[in-house]
Amino acid sequence: MQKFRIAHLYPDLMEVYSDRGNVIVLQQRMKWRGYEAEVDFVTVGETSTLRDYDIVFAGGGEDRQQAIVARDLLSRQGEMEAALQSGSLVLTICGSYQLMGHYFQTLTGERIEGLGLLDLYTVGSRNRLIGNAAGILQPQTGNGVNASGVSTVVGYENHSGRTYLGQGVRAWFEVLSGAGNNGSDAGEGAQQGGLYGTYYHGPLLAKNPHLADDLLQQAMARRGSPVQLSRLDDELELAAHRHILKKLQTK
Amino acid sequence: MGNLRPRIAVFAGKCVLLLLRLTGRKGTTLPGAVALKAAPDLLSWMGKQLSGRVILITGTNGKTTTANFLTNLLKLDGIDVIHNTLGANLLTGIATCLLNGLRPGTEQVAVLEVDEATMRHVVPKILPASIVVTNFFRDQMDRYGEVDHVMELVGQAISLGDPAMKLILNADDPLVAALGAIHESVIWYGIESTGLDTGDDGDVRDGRHCLVCGSQLKYQRVFYGGLGHYGCSFCEFARPVPTVPIMDVEAGLDKLQFTIWGMTGTLTSKALYNVYNAAAALIGASMMGVSTATLSLGMQNMETGLGRMERFDAAGRAVVLTLVKNPTGFNQALRVLETETAVEVQFILNDLYADGTDVSWIWDTNLERVLQQAQITRITASGTRAFDMAVRLKYAGWSGQIDVQPGDVQAVKTLLELPHGGSGPLYILSTYTSLYKVRDFLLNYKGGGAVAEV
Numbered sequence: 030m031q032k033f034r035i036a037h038l039y040p041d042l043m044e045v046y047s048d049r050g051n052v053i054v055l056q057q058r059m060k061w062r063g064y065e066a067e068v069d070f071v072t073v074g075e076t077s078t079l080r081d082y083d084i085v086f087a088g089g090g091e092d093r094q095q096a097i098v099a100r101d102l103l104s105r106q107g108e109m110e111a112a113l114q115s116g117s118l119v120l121t122i123c124g125s126y127q128l129m130g131h132y133f134q135t136l137t138g139e140r141i142e143g144l145g146l147l148d149l150y151t152v153g154s155r156n157r158l159i160g161n162a163a164g165i166l167q168p169q170t171g172n173g174v175n176a177s178g179v180s181t182v183v184g185y186e187n188h189s190g191r192t193y194l195g196q197g198v199r200a201w202f203e204v205l206s207g208a209g210n211n212g213s214d215a216g217e218g219a220q221q222g223g224l225y226g227t228y229y230h231g232p233l234l235a236k237n238p239h240l241a242d243d244l245l246q247q248a249m250a251r252r253g254s255p256v257q258l259s260r261l262d263d264e265l266e267l268a269a270h271r272h273i274l275k276k277l278q279t280k
Numbered sequence: 281m282g283n284l285r286p287r288i289a290v291f292a293g294k295c296v297l298l299l300l301r302l303t304g305r306k307g308t309t310l311p312g313a314v315a316l317k318a319a320p321d322l323l324s325w326m327g328k329q330l331s332g333r334v335i336l337i338t339g340t341n342g343k344t345t346t347a348n349f350l351t352n353l354l355k356l357d358g359i360d361v362i363h364n365t366l367g368a369n370l371l372t373g374i375a376t377c378l379l380n381g382l383r384p385g386t387e388q389v390a391v392l393e394v395d396e397a398t399m400r401h402v403v404p405k406i407l408p409a410s411i412v413v414t415n416f417f418r419d420q421m422d423r424y425g426e427v428d429h430v431m432e433l434v435g436q437a438i439s440l441g442d443p444a445m446k447l448i449l450n451a452d453d454p455l456v457a458a459l460g461a462i463h464e465s466v467i468w469y470g471i472e473s474t475g476l477d478t479g480d481d482g483d484v485r486d487g488r489h490c491l492v493c494g495s496q497l498k499y500q501r502v503f504y505g506g507l508g509h510y511g512c513s514f515c516e517f518a519r520p521v522p523t524v525p526i527m528d529v530e531a532g533l534d535k536l537q538f539t540i541w542g543m544t545g546t547l548t549s550k551a552l553y554n555v556y557n558a559a560a561a562l563i564g565a566s567m568m569g570v571s572t573a574t575l576s577l578g579m580q581n582m583e584t585g586l587g588r589m590e591r592f593d594a595a596g597r598a599v600v601l602t603l604v605k606n607p608t609g610f611n612q613a614l615r616v617l618e619t620e621t622a623v624e625v626q627f628i629l630n631d632l633y634a635d636g637t638d639v640s641w642i643w644d645t646n647l648e649r650v651l652q653q654a655q656i657t658r659i660t661a662s663g664t665r666a667f668d669m670a671v672r673l674k675y676a677g678w679s680g681q682i683d684v685q686p687g688d689v690q691a692v693k694t695l696l697e698l699p700h701g702g703s704g705p706l707y708i709l710s711t712y713t714s715l716y717k718v719r720d721f722l723l724n725y726k727g728g729g730a731v732a733e734v
């Protein structure tokens with residue numbers, strides 16, 4: 030059987046929000062289905078061919094690290110585009126989500142250039158948006174309600190940047206609870222083709238197994254022959270998911 | 281009568297304290313809050329009474345244990361010590377503790393554990409003789425923000441201190457070592473030699489990049505987390521040579537052994553981080569004038585204190601209770617667990633404010649390793665976020681049954697009443713808000729479901 034390959038970008042620099050949990054979840058869910066799932070770490074200065082990967086993942090980091098990552102990411106612009114073109118799925122959280130946009134403007138007015146692969150920009154602010162959060166999948170994105178029938182998404186947000194979406198991109202989730210992209214337009218995250226970004230960590234996929242499977246299913250589609258991933262027992266994951274929804278409702 | 285107001289404030293605070301006691305409550309913060317309201321410069325006044333005799337302890341992990349060690353050493357030497365025992369380390373807790381213990385005109389010494397973000401409010405007022413910084417790890421990002429920010433806050437606090445103040449710093453932590461650049465007088469401690477198989481835990485290493493130039497740090501040796509023997513691959517930043525080297529750290533049965541100043545000490549704990557806590561406490565005690573003879577005696581069988589790898593006999597069952605609050609401490613607790621046979625484990629994961637409302641950090645722990653290495657016979661996931669813990673265990677590769685028992689004391693009770701297959705101990709790894717509740721329960725547990733009145 031062909032290997033399922035995941036690239037984890039900058040695991041040493043973009044690590045502070047426990048995003049590696051997402052990679053663990055993706056890998057395990059493929060392993061449990063009998064696939065050989067492999068994770069490669071790619072960090073600053075290392076060569077890689079991102080289009081060789083089914084999923085490319087990048088997480089969030091501290092400001093100091095983010096500046097280093099931004100420079101390196103820009104040098105991978107072509108590679109990233111080639112990966113998306115070839116059908117690789119790219120998932121970015123928090124800091125790297127911001128870097129997929131046009132730019133990030135810091136509080137001091139400094140402008141960090143992004144890749145511009147997502148039509149959005151981010152502005153720094155003094156107040157952090159922190160706490161448990163929930164959204165509902167936008168049905169139009171094509172990956173809406175899945176086999177398990179769950180369409181809610183839960184996570185934990187912790188960001189000071191406010192992200193504003195342009196015409197060419199749509200929010201990934203509609204905010205049910207929490208601040209979302211900017212605290213005002215009720216959208217959270219963004220999706221443009223096979224490129225996804227969100228502020229939800231927690232880690233995102235651990236308590237949203239349906240979302241993990243949607244992404245995996247999409248990533249498998251690049252292989253040509255349609256593959257239907259088998260169902261897994263997600264009782265624990267969904268119990269954790271429901272716990273957050275309930276917690277937010279009773280707040 | 282410039283100092284009348286603080287005295288009135290002390291009186292007001294003591295009244296509250298008395299009132300709380302009469303109503304059967306502990307009152308670790310309210311009296312201080314009242315007194316601080318009455319006299320905002322209360323801490324400065326208290327600092328004057330204790331001039332030259334205050335040691336502050338801050339850092340991510342080990343504050344409470346270091347403070348306990350230090351207090352024990354000072355007491356052994358006959359010194360009257362004021363100490364915020366219950367870990368109330370914010371401004372109001374510190375004020376309450378001083379209010380409670382301070383007797384002006386005596387030679388008391390104060391050992392105060394202080395929250396990292398609170399340091400800058402305490403240091404300029406108390407003007408401590410010395411500050412211990414244990415380590416910096418990622419911890420409760422919802423409250424403190426990023427590690428860089430926490431370091432900045434502590435650095436700022438240090439710069440507000442007396443120039444003659446002594447810093448007692450952990451040389452093995454590059455983030456702490458960076459503080460050496462901002463203050464003249466530093467005593468460094470670090471592990472110089474050990475036969476222990478420490479290895480790389482795959483821990484998140486918050487300090488792996490040089491704070492001076494941003495280049496990668498190279499480690500000749502990693503003890504745990506980002507702690508070890510390191511140097512920058514580009515500039516001159518490197519581990520400071522310890523003023524007080526910790527030598528020959530070795531493991532014995534249920535204990536650790538180490539040598540400082542040519543004297544050998546023992547810890548009734550198998551967690552390596554406690555060696556650092558012991559060293560910092562010994563240095564602090566020696567600075568306060570504790571005699572070598574007392575230090576040598578005091579370093580035998582050092583006890584880590586309440587809820588820190590604390591051992592209980594719960595109606596014949598060996599139970600080990602320890603606080604976990606971030607990946608580094610958690611991984612260290614797991615390393616200890618690996619040394620046991622047929623062990624049962626209970627994780628109590630809460631998400632109240634004092635625990636940190638973001639429980640994501642459990643994904644940065646090395647549960648994968650412990651599930652492979654340790655001989656675990658049963659795992660229970662408890663606390664307000666029991667399901668999160670269960671999911672983490674599932675993805676870490678635990679193929680056995682995961683008992684999900686939300687709650688804390690009741691869950692521990694249930695577990696103790698189950699027939700247990702193994703002969704090994706029960707390890708309870710708990711976040712802050714269940715720790716003392718579970719501890720009280722264990723102390724009074726008589727078996728068979730009977731619990732003595734607390």
Ligand SMILES: [Zn+2]
Pocket residue numbers: 490491492493494495512513514515516517
């Ligand atoms: Zn350097």
